[in-house]
Amino acid sequence: EAGVAQSPRYKIIEKRQSVAFWCNPISGHATLYWYQQILGQGPKLLIQFQNNGVVDDSQLPKDRFSAERLKGVDSTLKIQPAKLEDSAVYLCASSVRVQDSPLHFGNGTRLTVT
Protein backbone atom coordinates (compact mmCIF):
# COMPACT_ATOMS: atom_id res chain seq x y z
CA GLU A 1 0.00 0.00 0.00
CA ALA A 2 1.15 3.55 -0.65
CA GLY A 3 2.36 5.34 2.45
CA VAL A 4 1.48 8.74 3.86
CA ALA A 5 2.60 11.48 1.48
CA GLN A 6 3.77 14.83 2.79
CA SER A 7 5.15 17.92 1.11
CA PRO A 8 7.35 19.85 1.12
CA ARG A 9 10.25 18.00 2.80
CA TYR A 10 12.02 21.20 3.79
CA LYS A 11 10.98 24.83 4.10
CA ILE A 12 12.89 27.90 5.19
CA ILE A 13 10.93 31.11 5.78
CA GLU A 14 11.39 34.36 7.62
CA LYS A 15 9.39 35.17 10.73
CA ARG A 16 5.99 36.70 10.06
CA GLN A 17 5.74 34.89 6.73
CA SER A 18 3.15 32.19 6.11
CA VAL A 19 3.65 28.54 5.18
CA ALA A 20 1.46 25.58 4.32
CA PHE A 21 2.03 21.85 4.54
CA TRP A 22 0.14 19.16 2.69
CA CYS A 23 -0.64 15.56 3.64
CA ASN A 24 -2.27 12.67 1.82
CA PRO A 25 -3.00 9.77 4.20
CA ILE A 26 -3.21 6.07 3.45
CA SER A 27 -6.41 5.24 1.60
CA GLY A 28 -9.15 4.13 3.95
CA HIS A 29 -7.58 5.57 7.10
CA ALA A 30 -10.27 7.57 8.84
CA THR A 31 -8.03 9.21 11.42
CA LEU A 32 -5.43 11.83 10.47
CA TYR A 33 -2.99 13.54 12.84
CA TRP A 34 -0.63 16.48 12.66
CA TYR A 35 2.28 16.40 15.11
CA GLN A 36 4.93 19.00 15.85
CA GLN A 37 8.33 17.76 16.95
CA ILE A 38 10.72 20.37 18.31
CA LEU A 39 14.34 19.30 18.59
CA GLY A 40 14.96 17.36 21.80
CA GLN A 41 11.27 16.84 22.53
CA GLY A 42 8.74 14.15 21.73
CA PRO A 43 6.13 14.70 19.01
CA LYS A 44 3.23 16.85 20.22
CA LEU A 45 -0.25 16.42 18.78
CA LEU A 46 -1.50 19.61 17.12
CA ILE A 47 -4.76 18.38 15.65
CA GLN A 48 -6.59 15.11 15.06
CA PHE A 49 -9.28 14.53 12.46
CA GLN A 50 -11.81 11.70 12.29
CA ASN A 51 -12.89 11.66 8.64
CA ASN A 52 -13.29 15.40 7.94
CA GLY A 53 -14.27 16.40 11.48
CA VAL A 54 -11.90 17.77 14.13
CA VAL A 55 -11.87 15.63 17.29
CA ASP A 56 -8.93 17.22 19.14
CA ASP A 57 -7.30 20.57 18.47
CA SER A 58 -6.71 21.55 22.09
CA GLN A 59 -2.96 22.01 21.57
CA LEU A 60 -3.21 23.91 18.28
CA PRO A 61 -2.18 27.61 18.62
CA LYS A 62 -5.30 28.81 16.89
CA ASP A 63 -4.17 32.42 16.64
CA ARG A 64 -1.61 31.40 14.03
CA PHE A 65 -2.20 27.76 13.08
CA SER A 66 -5.09 26.39 11.06
CA ALA A 67 -5.81 23.01 9.52
CA GLU A 68 -8.44 21.42 7.38
CA ARG A 69 -9.13 18.01 5.95
CA LEU A 70 -10.77 18.18 2.57
CA LYS A 71 -13.54 15.62 1.92
CA GLY A 72 -12.11 13.44 4.66
CA VAL A 73 -8.93 12.69 2.68
CA ASP A 74 -6.11 15.24 2.11
CA SER A 75 -5.19 17.73 4.78
CA THR A 76 -3.35 21.04 4.94
CA LEU A 77 -1.74 22.71 7.94
CA LYS A 78 -1.05 26.43 7.75
CA ILE A 79 0.99 28.79 9.91
CA GLN A 80 0.39 32.51 9.56
CA PRO A 81 2.38 34.41 10.72
CA ALA A 82 5.30 32.16 11.61
CA LYS A 83 7.43 32.71 14.70
CA LEU A 84 10.97 31.58 15.43
CA GLU A 85 9.66 29.00 17.91
CA ASP A 86 7.68 27.29 15.13
CA SER A 87 10.93 25.81 13.80
CA ALA A 88 10.29 22.08 14.05
CA VAL A 89 9.51 18.92 12.12
CA TYR A 90 5.83 18.67 11.23
CA LEU A 91 4.65 15.10 10.93
CA CYS A 92 1.42 13.89 9.40
CA ALA A 93 0.14 10.44 10.34
CA SER A 94 -2.93 8.34 9.70
CA SER A 95 -4.44 5.26 11.29
CA VAL A 96 -7.32 2.87 10.86
CA ARG A 97 -8.61 3.29 14.40
CA VAL A 98 -7.79 5.73 17.17
CA GLN A 99 -6.66 3.72 20.15
CA ASP A 100 -4.88 0.50 19.36
CA SER A 101 -3.87 0.61 15.72
CA PRO A 102 -0.39 1.89 14.79
CA LEU A 103 0.15 5.31 13.31
CA HIS A 104 1.59 5.47 9.80
CA PHE A 105 3.75 8.55 9.43
CA GLY A 106 4.84 10.60 6.47
CA ASN A 107 8.46 11.74 6.06
CA GLY A 108 7.68 15.04 7.72
CA THR A 109 8.42 18.65 6.82
CA ARG A 110 11.40 20.30 8.46
CA LEU A 111 10.52 23.97 8.93
CA THR A 112 13.15 26.56 9.74
CA VAL A 113 11.98 30.05 10.66
CA THR A 114 14.71 32.71 10.53
Add this chain to the structure above:
Amino acid sequence: ILNVEQSPQSLHVQEGDSTNFTCSFPSSNFYALHWYRWETAKSPEALFVMTLNGDEKKKGRISATLNTKEGYSYLYIKGSQPEDSATYLCASYDRGSTLGRLYFGRGTQLTVWP
Protein backbone atom coordinates in the same frame (compact mmCIF):
# COMPACT_ATOMS: atom_id res chain seq x y z
CA ILE B 1 -1.11 16.04 30.05
CA LEU B 2 0.33 12.54 30.37
CA ASN B 3 3.97 12.30 31.43
CA VAL B 4 5.75 9.65 29.34
CA GLU B 5 9.40 9.24 30.27
CA GLN B 6 12.07 7.41 28.30
CA SER B 7 15.54 6.42 29.43
CA PRO B 8 18.29 6.67 28.62
CA GLN B 9 18.16 9.75 26.43
CA SER B 10 20.98 8.39 24.26
CA LEU B 11 22.95 5.20 24.00
CA HIS B 12 26.12 4.24 22.13
CA VAL B 13 26.91 0.55 21.74
CA GLN B 14 29.19 -1.65 19.70
CA GLU B 15 27.91 -3.90 16.96
CA GLY B 16 26.83 -7.20 18.48
CA ASP B 17 25.95 -5.76 21.89
CA SER B 18 22.45 -6.28 23.23
CA THR B 19 20.69 -3.26 24.64
CA ASN B 20 17.43 -2.20 26.23
CA PHE B 21 15.48 1.00 26.83
CA THR B 22 12.75 1.91 29.28
CA CYS B 23 9.45 3.73 28.81
CA SER B 24 7.52 4.83 31.90
CA PHE B 25 3.91 6.01 31.82
CA PRO B 26 1.06 6.61 34.27
CA SER B 27 -0.76 3.34 34.88
CA SER B 28 -4.16 4.93 35.50
CA ASN B 29 -6.43 5.27 32.44
CA PHE B 30 -3.95 3.20 30.43
CA TYR B 31 -5.19 1.80 27.14
CA ALA B 32 -2.28 1.09 24.80
CA LEU B 33 1.49 1.51 24.50
CA HIS B 34 3.14 2.16 21.13
CA TRP B 35 6.81 1.80 20.13
CA TYR B 36 8.20 3.51 17.01
CA ARG B 37 11.61 3.55 15.34
CA TRP B 38 12.66 6.79 13.63
CA GLU B 39 15.70 6.63 11.40
CA THR B 40 17.32 9.82 10.17
CA ALA B 41 15.71 11.21 6.98
CA LYS B 42 12.93 8.61 7.16
CA SER B 43 9.45 8.50 8.63
CA PRO B 44 8.77 6.97 12.07
CA GLU B 45 7.92 3.30 11.72
CA ALA B 46 5.62 1.41 14.08
CA LEU B 47 7.27 -1.47 15.90
CA PHE B 48 4.64 -2.61 18.40
CA VAL B 49 1.27 -1.70 19.82
CA MET B 50 0.65 -3.39 23.16
CA THR B 51 -2.45 -3.35 25.33
CA LEU B 52 -2.37 -6.26 27.78
CA ASN B 53 -0.44 -6.45 31.04
CA GLY B 54 2.38 -8.97 30.70
CA ASP B 55 2.26 -8.79 26.91
CA GLU B 56 5.46 -9.59 25.06
CA LYS B 57 5.96 -8.90 21.36
CA LYS B 58 8.84 -9.73 19.05
CA LYS B 59 9.93 -8.56 15.62
CA GLY B 60 13.18 -10.09 14.46
CA ARG B 61 15.88 -9.11 16.98
CA ILE B 62 13.64 -6.56 18.69
CA SER B 63 11.24 -7.44 21.47
CA ALA B 64 9.15 -5.51 23.97
CA THR B 65 7.42 -6.21 27.28
CA LEU B 66 4.62 -4.36 29.02
CA ASN B 67 3.72 -3.92 32.70
CA THR B 68 0.55 -1.86 32.93
CA LYS B 69 0.20 -2.18 36.72
CA GLU B 70 3.51 -0.48 37.44
CA GLY B 71 3.51 1.63 34.27
CA TYR B 72 6.57 0.62 32.28
CA SER B 73 7.63 -1.06 29.05
CA TYR B 74 11.03 -2.36 28.01
CA LEU B 75 12.36 -2.54 24.45
CA TYR B 76 15.19 -5.02 23.85
CA ILE B 77 17.50 -5.26 20.86
CA LYS B 78 19.54 -8.46 20.65
CA GLY B 79 22.87 -8.30 18.83
CA SER B 80 22.64 -4.64 17.75
CA GLN B 81 23.59 -3.81 14.17
CA PRO B 82 24.54 -0.42 12.66
CA GLU B 83 21.19 -0.36 10.86
CA ASP B 84 19.48 -0.34 14.26
CA SER B 85 20.81 3.18 14.79
CA ALA B 86 17.71 5.35 15.19
CA THR B 87 15.58 7.20 17.71
CA TYR B 88 13.16 4.89 19.50
CA LEU B 89 9.93 6.56 20.61
CA CYS B 90 7.30 5.21 22.93
CA ALA B 91 3.81 6.65 23.29
CA SER B 92 1.06 5.91 25.75
CA TYR B 93 -2.61 6.10 24.91
CA ASP B 94 -4.63 7.76 27.64
CA ARG B 95 -8.37 7.22 27.66
CA GLY B 96 -8.99 9.85 30.29
CA SER B 97 -10.64 12.17 27.81
CA THR B 98 -13.57 11.44 25.51
CA LEU B 99 -11.54 10.12 22.64
CA GLY B 100 -8.13 9.76 24.23
CA ARG B 101 -4.78 10.98 22.98
CA LEU B 102 -1.39 9.44 22.27
CA TYR B 103 1.39 11.03 24.34
CA PHE B 104 4.96 10.58 23.15
CA GLY B 105 8.15 10.45 25.17
CA ARG B 106 11.29 12.30 24.06
CA GLY B 107 12.84 9.15 22.65
CA THR B 108 16.06 7.19 23.12
CA GLN B 109 18.69 7.87 20.47
CA LEU B 110 20.64 4.68 19.74
CA THR B 111 23.95 4.69 17.87
CA VAL B 112 25.49 1.34 16.99
CA TRP B 113 29.18 1.50 16.04
CA PRO B 114 30.60 -1.11 13.64
